[in-house]
Structures are given as structure tokens and as C-alpha cells.
Amino acid sequence: MSSIIQLLPDHVANQIAAGEVVQRPASVVKELLENAVDARATEIKLIVKDAGKTLVQVIDNGLGMSVTDARLCFERHATSKIRLAEDLFSLHTKGFRGEALASIAAIAHVELKTRQEQEELGTHLVIEGSKFTSQEVAVLPKGTSFSVKNLFFNIPARRNFLKSDTVEFRHIVDEFERVALAHANISFMLYHNGSEMFNLPASNTRQRIVNIFGGRTNEKLVPVKESTEIVEIQGFVTKPEFAKKNRGEQFFIVNNRFIKSGYLHHAVMAAYEGLLKDGCQPGYFIYLDVPPNTIDINIHPTKTEIKFDDEHALYAIMRSSIKHSLGQFNVSPVLDFERDANLDTPYNYEAKEAVMPEVHVDRNYNPFAVEEKPVRSASMSSGSGSFSSPSFRKTQSQPAWESLYTGISTSSSEDIAEINFESEEVTGSLFNDTEVEQAVYKTYQIHKKYIVSPIKSGLLIIDQKRAHQRIMYEQFLRSITVQHAASQQLLFPLVLHYNKTELELIKEMQDALQNTGFVFAEINHDHIVVSGLPVNVSESEVSILLEELINDLQQEVPDSSFSQSDSIAKSMARSLAVKTGVLLSEREQENMVNSLFACKEPNVSPFNKPTFITLSVEDLDKRFAI
Ligand code: ADP
Ligand code: MG
Secondary structure (H helix, E strand, C coil): CCCCCCCCCHHHHHHHHHHHHCCCHHHHHHHHHHHHHHCCCCEEEEEEEHHHCCEEEEEECCCCCCHHHHHHCCCCCCCCCCCCHHHHHHCCCCCCCCCHHHHHHHCCEEEEEEECCCCCCEEEEEEECCEEEEEEEECCCCEEEEEEECCCCCCHHHHHHCCCHHHHHHHHHHHHHHHHHHCCCCEEEEEECCEEEEEECCCCHHHHHHHHHCCCHHHHEEEEEEECCCCEEEEEEECHHHCECCCCCEEEEECCEEECCHHHHHHHHHHCCCCCCCCCECCEEEEEECCHHHEECCCCCCCCCCEECCHHHHHHHHHHHHHHHHHHCCCHHHCCCCCCHHHCCCCCHHHCCCCCCCCCCCCCCCCCCCCCCCCCCCCCCCCCCCCCCCCCCCCCCCCHHHHHCCCCCCCCHHHHHHCCCCCCCCCCCCCCCCCCCCCCCCCEEECCCEEEEEECCEEEEEEHHHHHHHHHHHHHHHHHHCCCCCEEEEEEEEEEECCHHHHHHHHHHHHHHHHHCCEEEEECCCEEEEEEEECCCCHHHHHHHHHHHHHHHHHCCCCCHHHHHHHHHHHHHHHHCCCCCCCCCHHHHHHHHHHHHCCCCCCECCCCCECEEEEEHHHHHHHHCC
């Protein structure tokens, strides 16, 4: 029988390897930056076009390569970093597999320019899909420049699989930040589509963190330092009061390499025990130095997990040293638990006293009086105007729910003239009421959670939080997409600090946010100045609202502009809607009911949960029949 096994040609093997090493433009960024660091550069420039899809270029002032090395570096398993198996146990470089450049050259157009310090002339090489297309001697600055163009040009499936520029660029910034944080002593720059995104001078760790994440970061940091036989720990954690709802800025850097570790993360969280508000997470920048032979070097090229010899000891040391730092810097007493974001409401409840819900008995109520003329519904003029939604006029096409609730009077008195029920059987107010000038129906709030109201067919039970989310969602979506909302001018503009990635997101959302009523006087490199707010947003809510919005958008990055509007409206509705546990006045309850049924889709919250249920008299009868 003839043999059938063959060795794969190099370019095929490289393309297969590339599948593992290069998942997206950010993978190229990581490999090139790490190579520049390994080449002992003191200045590294990253230039990116179209989120790396068109170009990723890294220019360094490091050691450079000889002509032979310049050609060899594209071979598989070609590395200058290890020679013997033993070297694997004393690794001090980022790379060692000699796989990255071979992989990248298999799936992109790569241009290399490099010169060693002692040489007068350098080498200029072009390699495309593993084939050298040109090699020249050239006058070049000291160091190396790799340009990687048209990534995945020969693997259309991979190219199509790439996400939007926003998403891909965020991955690039993530990689850039990780390498920049691990090497504060090297200067890093990042340009995207011609504009400077980061310019980080060589500095110490603290300055590097502040340069990346913005000026106000400095005041949030608490230093951590511990030196033991098995590990040297240093770095910073953020004060508990700056904890955020998202995982945001959390970095472990082991022997100058960014790693992820759920186990060590747990150790940090354990150190904060009792200091954090529910669901909030601190930021941390923790640098660990361990002897290279105590970690498993067999790190997958793209994975960032790592194995330590003595994880348990590390856990304990980390936890206690962070705990100690938090205690030493006396951060616990400044904690402010008084302000509970969950209790924030769009109306100024803080100023109000809690009142017991009143029980009203409608003496005019006549259970037999069914056939009545339609009456005006409750006035919509609530003090705060939160629920008034003049933009939601009844339209000719009746939503499905209306056939169930024939005759429900759902819109404000101003709108009454425009209502045109399709059904001719307008038999009277659903909320039987005899006095025209009074509220048309009664609502009761139970457990600060549900609004109940007798209706013609039985009982209506509304979930206040979900209902309000629906109302606000439609309001915001409308103001973003159709009719811009008014804004309230702030006497003293608010200055809010953000990091680069967050600011990019804010810029992207700027138009949509302005339509809702936000006015941005300035969007700067590390802060924004807000001079106007949507009418239903109070000053104290702004920073939480924007934080949650950024967080939500980072989780689920919208690709189209509609889905962006939709995500923004959803997020704002979730942040601002009245929560469970908030007492509502009678008028607010009425407004809630009115506004809900004036919505286009009153049945469900923006997150597709039911907003109300009804219990029919028959349902009730059945329950009593037992
Ligand atoms: P590895 O980094 O694992 O050694 P790479 O494929 O990333 O493998 O790089 C191969 C070799 O090319 C490196 O070992 C190094 O000698 C050389 N090299 C790569 N980038 C640079 C650079 N920016 N400056 C100098 N030499 C470099
Ligand atoms: Mg490398």
C-alpha cells in the first residue's frame, strides 16, 4: 500500500498557525508591540488605520536586525530569544516561540524596515502571503518598523468575521494599554486614522496609569507593596468609593506580562470585603514579580492565563497586602453609604417626606353603573413632568391591547379631542368614575412595587419599574430619532472625567445624547463639560447615568445607528426609571398608568418583560369558589 502522509508546505503550515496566533488586528498589535519591547526599544509608535483592518504599523528604536535576521525572522520557529530547552525556565522576553511573524506574513502584506545601530544601511523587505516580493538595502533610522497591511487578504472568511471598527479598535486599545502598563519606562504612542490617541512619555508606573486613564485617576489610587520570597507585589488599587459597576480597569502584570486570573481577582475582591457597594468592583493595577521558574511558561500564544507553582500562598499574600494598604491609607472611614443609587428617582424624592399611601373610598362608586359617557382622564400635569409625554399621541391604529380594554381613557386632557377609537363601543371609562373633574380612576400602590387599579373587567396590576422603563424608553428613543428634546441649562456646568476609551464612546454617542437634551460644552482628552441636561435627569444622576450607559455600550456594542439609539434609550431608561421600593404619590401613579397606555408597546418593558397583568372578575370568582 502506498503511503499517504505528507509534510505540509511551509506556507500552508503558517496559515494554519496564523489561525491560532492572529485572531484579529489586535493580535498583530500585541505581537509587534511585544517584539519591539523585546528588542529593547525605548520609544514605540503604533500607527493604525481603520481599526487595523487596513494597517497596523509598529515603529521602534530598538536593536534592529541584520540582513540575514530580517529574512529569517519570518521563518517558523525562528527566534533569537531561546536556544536551549532550559532557557524556557528563565524567560525574560515576551516572545520565545518564533511563530508570530511567520504567521502574520502568511495572511497579510508585510513590510519590514530595519537597521542595527552599528550598520550604516538597513534592510527593506516586503513579504506577502509568505512570499518575499522585494528586498533592498536602504537608508533607515535605527530600529525596526513593521507594517502589516490588508490583514486576512487571502482568507476572506476571517476578514468578514471581523467586527465593526469600533469593536476592533477597542481590542487594539486594550492590547496597547496592557503593554504600556507593563512597561512604564518605555515611551508609547498610538495614532488612529491620523489622530493621536495616546502619547505616553517614559515615566513611573503611577504616572503611566494616570496618563492612560486620565488625570483624576491619581486621587483614586492606593499604593500596594509587599516583598516576600515567592513574590514581589507592587502597584495600586482604587479606593472603594471609586468602585464601578463594571470591571473596567483591572490589571495583573506578572513579570512584565499582562495576565488574567480569576483566582487572583478573587483575592483582591476578598481584600475589599465589606467595603464595596453591591455589585461594584474596584480598579487595580497589580504588578507581580515571581522567579521565572515558578510559573508555567507554556503560555498559549493568544491566551493570557498563567499557572503559578504556589497559587494558594500568592492568594493569601495578595489579599493581606491589599487589605493592609486599604487600612493603612485609612480609606474605610471616608466611605459614603448614604447615597444609594438605587433609591435615586427622576423626581426629587430626597426632599420629600415618606407618606403612608392613602386609602380612598369612592363613595360615588356604583358598581352597576356601566354605561357612561367617556370622561376626561386624569390630568397629566405632574409636578416634575416625568410622566407627561405629550409626544405620545394616540394614533389611528390601535395597539392590540386596546381591544382588551375597550374604552380605557388613556391620554391627557389636551389630547382628548384627537382620540379616535376605532371601536364604536365606547361604553365609558374603564375606571368607573362619576365625577368629571376628579381623577377618573383610583390607583393604589402596594409594596412600593405595584400599582393596582380596578378596571372594568377586573383588576389591573402594573409593575412600576418596568412600566416606567417602557415610558422612558419610548420617550428617549423618540427624542433621539425623531423629535429632539428640550434641555435644562445648568448654572454651573459639570466636569466629568473619563478615560480615553470611555471618551471615544461618549463621542460616538454625542449626537444621540444631545437629542435627548444633553449639552456638551466640551469633550476633551480626559474630561467632558456638561452644560445642559435632559429635563428629566437631575444633576446628581448624571455621572451614574453616563457610567451605566458606557458600561452597557461596552458590553453590547451596537453596529447600526438604530441599534445604537435603541441601546442608549434602553440604558437611560433603565438608569432613570423609578425603582421598586419608591413610594409614588397618587398623581404619579395616575400619570404612570396614563403614560404607560399611551406607549406604543405598553405590554412589555424595553427588556421584554411584562409591564402589567390583569385579573378578571372571573379569575377572582374562581379563586373564591373554593
Ligand atoms: P519571537 O518573538 O517568539 O521570537 P517572532 O516571530 O515574534 O518570534 O519574532 C522572530 C524574531 O524576529 C525575534 O526572535 C527577533 O529576533 C526578531 N524580531 C522581531 N521583531 C523585532 C524587532 N522589532 N526588533 C528586532 N528584532 C525583532
Ligand atoms: Mg514575538
